[in-house]
Amino acid sequence: MVGLRVVRILILSLAGAGVATGQSSQPISLVQPAGTGRVVYRSDPAWKIRGLGLLDEGTRPVLELANQEQKMSLSYLMFVNDTGKHDSESCRKAVVGPILTRLGEIAAVKNSRAGTYTTKSGKVLATHSYLLSGYGEMKMEQQNLFGFFGDASTCFEVHVSKVSYEPGDQAMMEAELDRFAFDAGYQPTTMDYFQQAEILFRALQKPGAAAFYYRAALDSVPVEGMDARQVMQRRVLTDQLVMSYGMTEQFKKSRELATQAIQLDPEYPLNYYNLACADAEQGHAADARAHLQQAFDRKANVLPGEKMPDPARDSSFQKLKKDAAFWTFVQGFSTPMELRKR
CATH class of the missing domain: 3.40.1000.10 (Mog1/PsbP, alpha/beta/alpha sandwich)
Incomplete structure (x- = not known):
């Protein structure tokens, strides 16, 4: 998975990074x-x-x-x-x-x-x-x-x-x-779950533990009648949860979540990209190629401040690097400057 991919979203910002250094200037809510x-x-x-x-x-x-x-x-x-x-x-x-x-x-x-x-x-x-x-x-x-x-x-x-x-x-x-x-009576919010997931995922590098909170955050966002803010939340949370599953080799869960996300939000490119990652992790080059193409066909629909990942630098697709035809296809999505770096 592209575990180091950074999503730049103001509405769901990284919180609690002080945990990594042992200090936090903001109160930490444990939920x-x-x-x-x-x-x-x-x-x-x-x-x-x-x-x-x-x-x-x-x-x-x-x-x-x-x-x-x-x-x-x-x-x-x-x-x-x-x-x-x-x-x-x-x-x-x-x-x-x-x-x-x-x-x-x-x-x-x-x-x-x-x-x-x-x-x-x-x-x-x-x-x-x-x-x-x-x-x-x-x-x-x-x-x-x-x-x-x-x-x-x-x-x-x-x-x-x-x-x-x-x-x-x-x-x-x-x-x-x-x-x-x-x-005792507090009802956790989407942001509470997200902040705790981000601390676990980014500062402490515990994607398995983070997945429980990304899942809780995602489940707290409605599916029906979403406004623009909630659509953005679902996209970010889905992306993070898919990565958490992938980094802990829970590929069945990763694939199921990406497939569900495509059904709910068929124009968001990272849903297809995440499914392509799951394909590659399981050695399915043809499926990975098809879903990767679908992802880049929709690259104009990334969120503000976000850009498409470079699949040639993604560890999931690098597992299929020995497949010459597939790897040539993957490199076609890289810019000339990125190609020169490899």
Whole structure:
């Protein structure tokens, strides 16, 4: 796939690039690919962002941070509340119980306590804390503090840990519970999904995880009665999702999505180009040639600020480079200057 293709769209701009450097000047909204609610992280110079990802087959978003000066780690998570109960305690049990069971087999756990904590904003969290005094043969003093909030649909989790723990550090750890900002009733928007997908795809180079969010963003845009803005959104999101599937070798999904996009939007050239990429990845030179021709026949319909990719520089088509006739055809779409560069 043409994984490095950049779509220049003002309406759907790249967000969250600060994650790549460990800093972000804008608040980061952590949302699930499916479900309600969000966690909002506001930048703090003491904390460096270590990563953003999806756990449990794309169902649990996690944001991880580190405070090197204080030797502390922090993580925020969200997940569907499938416990059958609508409270914070059930979320705590669902997470902490399995953790303690696993740790009991390989680590020395002390002072394990469940409780509650009322934040300065008045929210009541179900909490659990314990001290790891050893892990295998390694000695340590790592304090762990969890906070949970749950409703009928979603569980929200904050986890703070500190090595070289001393009792006087407790207030510093509880301060992170006070900073834990979440909105249980929030309905994520197309932009929320898109921004999280872009962070995963571009800054963190995790196309597999990004695909869950591109899919959620695409599904949030209507198919019937689209205005010009929504048409543009669907085109950009489809292109990004097809690339995410292709880069993770999910060619069946990539082909199905490109085919559906052609049915919905038959004049947009990148729909055909993406289908040609899937053809080439699977070794179908004749189909790739036909769909590539259809793409360039419609090149006048690219979005403002966008241009057609150069197929001769695309890794998908380069897989068929030994097919002389096909490769001559592909090179016919390159400008003389681009040909001289190769």
